[in-house]
Amino acid sequence: MTFEQFLQYIFSGVTSGSVYALTAMGFTLVFNATQIINFSQGQLVMLGGMIAVGLYGAGAPLWGAFLGSVAIVVLVAVGFERIAIRPLLRKGILAQVIATVGASFVFETAAMLIWGRDAVTLPAFSGEEPLSVGGATVVPQTLWVVGLTIVIVVALQLFYRKSLFGKAVRACAVDATSARLQGISYSRVVIFSFALTGAISAAAGVMITPISFMGFHSGSLLGMKGFAAAMLGGLGNPVGAVLGGFILGIVEALGVGVVSAGYKDAIAFVILLLVLFVRPVGLLGAKMGNRG
Amino acid sequence: MLELRGVRAGYGRIEVLHGIDLTVGEGEILTIVGANGAGKSTLLKAVSGVVRISGGSITYDGERIDPLGVENIVSRRLIQIPEGRRLFGPMSVEENLQLGGYSRRGSGSPVAERLERVFALFPRLKERLSQQAGTLSGGEQQMLAVGRALMAEPRLLLLDEPSMGLAPIVVQDIFTGLRRLNQEGLTMVLVEQDARIALSLAHRGLVMERGRIVLEDSAQALLDNPEVRAIYFGRRNAGYRRGMEKT
Ligand SMILES: Nc1ncnc2c1ncn2[C@@H]1O[C@H](COP(=O)(O)OP(=O)(O)OP(=O)(O)O)[C@@H](O)[C@H]1O
Numbered sequence: 001m002t003f004e005q006f007l008q009y010i011f012s013g014v015t016s017g018s019v020y021a022l023t024a025m026g027f028t029l030v031f032n033a034t035q036i037i038n039f040s041q042g043q044l045v046m047l048g049g050m051i052a053v054g055l056y057g058a059g060a061p062l063w064g065a066f067l068g069s070v071a072i073v074v075l076v077a078v079g080f081e082r083i084a085i086r087p088l089l090r091k092g093i094l095a096q097v098i099a100t101v102g103a104s105f106v107f108e109t110a111a112m113l114i115w116g117r118d119a120v121t122l123p124a125f126s127g128e129e130p131l132s133v134g135g136a137t138v139v140p141q142t143l144w145v146v147g148l149t150i151v152i153v154v155a156l157q158l159f160y161r162k163s164l165f166g167k168a169v170r171a172c173a174v175d176a177t178s179a180r181l182q183g184i185s186y187s188r189v190v191i192f193s194f195a196l197t198g199a200i201s202a203a204a205g206v207m208i209t210p211i212s213f214m215g216f217h218s219g220s221l222l223g224m225k226g227f228a229a230a231m232l233g234g235l236g237n238p239v240g241a242v243l244g245g246f247i248l249g250i251v252e253a254l255g256v257g258v259v260s261a262g263y264k265d266a267i268a269f270v271i272l273l274l275v276l277f278v279r280p281v282g283l284l285g286a287k288m289g290n291r292g
Numbered sequence: 293m294l295e296l297r298g299v300r301a302g303y304g305r306i307e308v309l310h311g312i313d314l315t316v317g318e319g320e321i322l323t324i325v326g327a328n329g330a331g332k333s334t335l336l337k338a339v340s341g342v343v344r345i346s347g348g349s350i351t352y353d354g355e356r357i358d359p360l361g362v363e364n365i366v367s368r369r370l371i372q373i374p375e376g377r378r379l380f381g382p383m384s385v386e387e388n389l390q391l392g393g394y395s396r397r398g399s400g401s402p403v404a405e406r407l408e409r410v411f412a413l414f415p416r417l418k419e420r421l422s423q424q425a426g427t428l429s430g431g432e433q434q435m436l437a438v439g440r441a442l443m444a445e446p447r448l449l450l451l452d453e454p455s456m457g458l459a460p461i462v463v464q465d466i467f468t469g470l471r472r473l474n475q476e477g478l479t480m481v482l483v484e485q486d487a488r489i490a491l492s493l494a495h496r497g498l499v500m501e502r503g504r505i506v507l508e509d510s511a512q513a514l515l516d517n518p519e520v521r522a523i524y525f526g527r528r529n530a531g532y533r534r535g536m537e538k539t
């Protein structure tokens with residue numbers, strides 16, 4: 001492999017890694033608030049992409065389609081929490097996890113009925129003219145994806161570390177009852193976490209659609225990758241989620257280069273199994289707490 | 293200030309409190325002693341709304357609070373320090389204190405002023421502001437638990453076994469702090485297994501057995517009561533010697 005090729009794979013790795021990172025972040029936010037693994041996480045990303053394509057097709061400008069999609073997926077995620085998660089609160093976590101599996105089918109079927117079976121795409125945010133970096137080429141959309149991901153991650157970190165409400169959300173992840181005894185509304189924290197997850201997922205979906213197409217069934221693979229990334233970094237640890245996302249993306253891209261493109265999607269699965277066997281708490285360890 | 297009438301509560305189908313009556317007057321310290329499983333913690337949880345009551349009523353400042361949610365009870369400055377302290381272990385001392393003031397964000401005295409009051413009481417906390425709460429010593433953790441509660445500027449403070457797991461000398465430090473707070477006007481309900489130290493702080497005491505209040509008297513009278521001395525003094529869990537087990 002030449003250096004230029006290597007660089008090319010890295011660029012491609014950090015691009016998909018960004019999306020895995022944000023998807024993993026979605027898993028993390030919901031898990032920290034509720035201890036639930038949200039099996040419809042990938043479908044939220046898919047909805048983000050599909051809704052943006054729909055809005056763009058209906059004549060909205062690209063930025064309008066982006067923001068509109070974020071707003072709609074936030075509503076979907078909040079509605080999902082209200083309708084399917086909260087009423088099951090007393091039934092235990094298993095019932096809630098099953099509800100998320102059900103939701104993933106609902107989201108997929110709805111997407112298929114609304115937008116059909118074909119994969120769709122969006123124009124890149126700012127042109128398709130590739131740039132040359134160190135002998136490798138980068139499309140501008142890659143810079144958008146990585147740049148926006150960094151902005152989102154940094155903003156989240158500031159929110160969780162500096163704002164009182166962000167600290168309250170972290171406190172709920174540590175000990176929800178004790179948090180309530182400080183006057184923190186746990187149900188508000190849960191709603192907020194679902195809303196934030198919806199926003200981040202939608203953003204990830206919209207950003208990646210110009211690069212890799214989106215179809216009604218894209219969510220399950222994205223969800224699996226995001227889950228592998230979250231597990232790799234340590235489920236419940238937001239910094240780990242981001243790290244896991246980028247590592248997975250880069251390893252996947254290099255795997256394509258060294259082994260074969262045919263194995264690309266198996267890599268996430270192998271990493272997931274390795275984590276479960278070798279280090280179930282992930283690279284940075286589970287719980288968020290002070291790392292949040 | 294606080295009044296319970298015929299309070300029943302439990303977990304699922306199991307009733308733990310079988311009709312509790314008690315009152316707490318403004319400015320007093322009421323101590324509740326009882327063996328393991330007597331229902332002391334359940335009683336405090338019922339008052340703070342963590343456990344729903346299935347009968348009776350809880351009135352605070354003339355207002356029924358038993359239908360309210362935990363957050364709304366806390367916002368009335370009725371604050372509980374739960375059993376086992378329940379600090380936010382991975383978060384810093386400072387963040388724990390800030391979260392203690394969550395219910396009075398945007399109201400009450402400025403946060404900096406409240407912090408100074410906590411440091412005046414427990415100077416050790418000031419030196420450890422950026423340390424993870426979970427890495428504090430047991431005594432420091434209890435100071436933080438009290439400090440975190442004070443950040444909410446409580447009018448009524450419920451303490452569930454603040455002496456748990458602490459060396460006697462450390463317990464003295466904590467109780468000295470509590471006495472000072474009471475002298476400044478803070479009303480407290482103090483739950484303890486070891487009656488001696490708890491009653492020495494209190495004005496009045498209750499003895500709880502299997503979900504009922506079996507004895508109520510001034511703290512001094514209870515301290516002199518030979519039966520109380522025999523069962524609840526000294527060794528923790530002494531109640532087991534008389535065959536009192538978890539129900
Ligand atoms: N979450 C719960 N679910 C079911 N039963 C519970 C729960 N918490 C407490 N109990 C039961 O309620 C009874 C009273 O418990 P509680 O914790 O109120 O006792 P306590 O007087 O505080 O005891 P200790 O001195 O050991 O703290 C016990 O029989 C206990 O097993």
Ligand SMILES: [Mg+2]
Nearest residue numbers: 332333334375
């Ligand atoms: Mg107890």
